[in-house]
Amino acid sequence: MFLTISTTGTTEKPATDLGFLLHKHPGRTQAFATSHGTAHVFYPEATDQRCTAALLLEVDPVALVRRGQGQGQGQGKGRGGAPDAALAQYVNDRPYAASSLLAVALGGVFRTALKGRCEARPELPGQARPLRIEIPVLPARGGADLVRRLFGPLGWDSVETTPIALDEHFPAWGDSRYLRLVLEGGLRLEDALRQLYVLLPVLDDSKHYWVAPDEVDKLLRAGDGWLAAHPEHALITARYLARHKRLTRSAMERLELARLAEADGSEAEELDNAVGGAAGPDGEPRERSVPLAVRRRDALLAALREAGAARVLDLGCGEGQLVQALLRDTAFTEIVGVDVSVRALTTATRRLRPERMGERQSSRVRLLQGSLAYTDKRLAGYDAAVLSEVIEHLDLPRLPALEYAVFGSARPRTVLVTTPNVEYNVRWESLPAGRVRHRDHRFEWTRAEFRAWADRVAARHGYAVAYRPVGDEDPEVGPPTQMAVFTRADEPAATGTPATGTPATDTADTPKEGEAA
Numbered sequence: 396m397f398l399t400i401s402t403t404g405t406t407e408k409p410a411t412d413l414g415f416l417l418h419k420h421p422g423r424t425q426a427f428a429t430s431h432g433t434a435h436v437f438y439p440e441a442t443d444q445r446c447t448a449a450l451l452l453e454v455d456p457v458a459l460v461r462r463g464q465g466q467g468q469g470q471g472k473g474r475g476g477a478p479d480a481a482l483a484q485y486v487n488d489r490p491y492a493a494s495s496l497l498a499v500a501l502g503g504v505f506r507t508a509l510k511g512r513c514e515a516r517p518e519l520p521g522q523a524r525p526l527r528i529e530i531p532v533l534p535a536r537g538g539a540d541l542v543r544r545l546f547g548p549l550g551w552d553s554v555e556t557t558p559i560a561l562d563e564h565f566p567a568w569g570d571s572r573y574l575r576l577v578l579e580g581g582l583r584l585e586d587a588l589r590q591l592y593v594l595l596p597v598l599d600d601s602k603h604y605w606v607a608p609d610e611v612d613k614l615l616r617a618g619d620g621w622l623a624a625h626p627e628h629a630l631i632t633a634r635y636l637a638r639h640k641r642l643t644r645s646a647m648e649r650l651e652l653a654r655l656a657e658a659d660g661s662e663a664e665e666l667d668n669a670v671g672g673a674a675g676p677d678g679e680p681r682e683r684s685v686p687l688a689v690r691r692r693d694a695l696l697a698a699l700r701e702a703g704a705a706r707v708l709d710l711g712c713g714e715g716q717l718v719q720a721l722l723r724d725t726a727f728t729e730i731v732g733v734d735v736s737v738r739a740l741t742t743a744t745r746r747l748r749p750e751r752m753g754e755r756q757s758s759r760v761r762l763l764q765g766s767l768a769y770t771d772k773r774l775a776g777y778d779a780a781v782l783s784e785v786i787e788h789l790d791l792p793r794l795p796a797l798e799y800a801v802f803g804s805a806r807p808r809t810v811l812v813t814t815p816n817v818e819y820n821v822r823w824e825s826l827p828a829g830r831v832r833h834r835d836h837r838f839e840w841t842r843a844e845f846r847a848w849a850d851r852v853a854a855r856h857g858y859a860v861a862y863r864p865v866g867d868e869d870p871e872v873g874p875p876t877q878m879a880v881f882t883r884a885d886e887p888a889a890t891g892t893p894a895t896g897t898p899a900t901d902t903a904d905t906p907k908e909g910e911a912a
Contacts, residue, residue: 396493397451398501398591400584401527403444410446412524414438415516416584417448418507427504431455434500452500492534492573495596502592509592509617511585511745521750526587528578532559535574536600542576544627545594551580589617597634606637611646623650651686687866691876692720694865695781695811698880700726702809704779708733710767710801711785715743722747722760732762733774740764768796770804779809784876787814787836794848802856802881810858810881812849813865815839818872842873849879857884 400417404410414421421441427434432455440447502509511520535542539556546554555577558570578587593614614635615622622628628650636642695717699707705728709717712732721727734740740762749757765771767785774780780801789797801810817839820826831839840848846862853860858881864874 396497398530399449401447403525406443409443411441413446429500434504452497492532493530494599498592498595509588523581523583530576533574533576534599551578553579592617597631600634691865706778708777708780710782713739715746730760733765735766770800774805777807780807782812790837798852808883808886813878816873816877819875
């Protein structure tokens with residue numbers, strides 16, 4: 396099975412730039428081992444005017460059968476099995492027809508291109524270019540009409556399908572379920588590759604491997620920017636996840652959050668750190684009416700407006716959802732997102748699209764790499780700082796360093812801290828007893844533990860602190876998220892539930908995990 400990717404160019408902008416984008420030299424033939432055979436990349440033509448790259452997957456039928464045993468291939472379509480291979484293990488279309496096998500090979504061989512990265516020529520990935528993609532044999536359960544419904548809304552100028560006869564010597568037998576597909580249009584290469592990565596197995600309606608929960612994350616990563624708004628997003632999601640009901644429901648919930656963000660003028664939510672099940676971007680339960688992530692963001696925005704903050708720090712900004720929300724309100728004149736992860740900041744930059752902003756808008760926002768465990772002079776002098784779902788990702792012994800960096804060194808007028816309320820976890824039926832909401836959480840605190848920590852931090856660094864619930868407050872276990880609003884002592888105190896009693900000022904800043912405060 397194979398596909399070709401072609402582009403055209405000029406002497407000034409040669410078509411052979413395709414080699415830089417794919418990270419594969421046009422003058423070489425390269426081979427890559429896959430779990431089911433060997434993938435070959437070569438260039439049938441490579442000139443300044445026209446360049447074509449071919450991906451040929453040479454499937455090993457014996458490896459396909461051996462790996463299929465015990466991986467769910469015999470489980471049927473509803474759980475990711477490949478029915479063709481299960482029913483006819485040694486005579487089937489897998490070596491010839493574009494399927495999930497080709498999609499997996501594409502994702503591995505062109506991994507960097509899928510991410511839109513090119514270190515040698517960083518200006519290239521963001522550019523749309525004339526593309527022609529040809530797949531000679533494409534299985535299409537749903538026919539040519541479905542192919543056009545899937546690719547038509549994605550920016551292609553032409554979606555050409557040609558049916559393949561069952562046997563050209565016996566035309567009365569009619570057409571097979573296979574098509575020749577040619578796509579033509581001006582797109583970014585990474586967008587085209589991501590579409591193919593998702594839609595090849597969708598059209599085949601079959602996968603050669605067991606569909607696990609991490610497939611939801613793969614789908615949403617590859618579908619970022621186009622899947623949530625696609626008219627056929629429900630069909631794409633169900634087929635990609637092999638109609639696994641729980642995984643499909645989880646993906647649809649997260650796409651709903653993305654559509655909510657897009658309707659408000661933002662990009663789709665990228666959920667690279669999410670977990671499976673009915674969980675939000677930080678692995679937490681969602682409330683049925685409005686997602687908890689949206690409620691938390693709204694609560695933070697309301698608290699910042701109430702504090703009169705104009706210059707705001709988002710500490711641990713991740714992929715930039717809050718930064719994006721702050722940008723939509725002109726009352727916030729300077730917004731700085733800080734994160735230790737280069738990968739998260741890269742995603743945040745793509746989300747914000749600064750290259751599409753006007754000069755005034757782009758001057759309002761900056762993204763900085765930095766660790767919250769160290770003091771940073773760049774963070775001093777701001778009106779407010781937000782630590783949204785951040786502290787629980789730190790080991791407890793490192794919390795005092797963060798406390799001093801934020802409250803002792805940067806000293807913004809207002810600090811907002813949100814964190815999960817572990818007491819609420821019993822209301823989440825799918826979360827096993829004793830488990831935290833996200834695999835990266837080092838701890839989750841009760842309301843008493845959180846208040847004991849916040850009271851001590853406020854007393855040590857000269858802040859007043861009040862507490863607010865985020866989400867519907869359960870009369871027995873409280874809200875799903877708890878928020879502390881710290882106000883520097885020389886500023887008017889925030890409203891909310893105030894601290895009670897006299898907070899301790901000893902050096903034991905944090906209760907131990909699982910210990911009563």
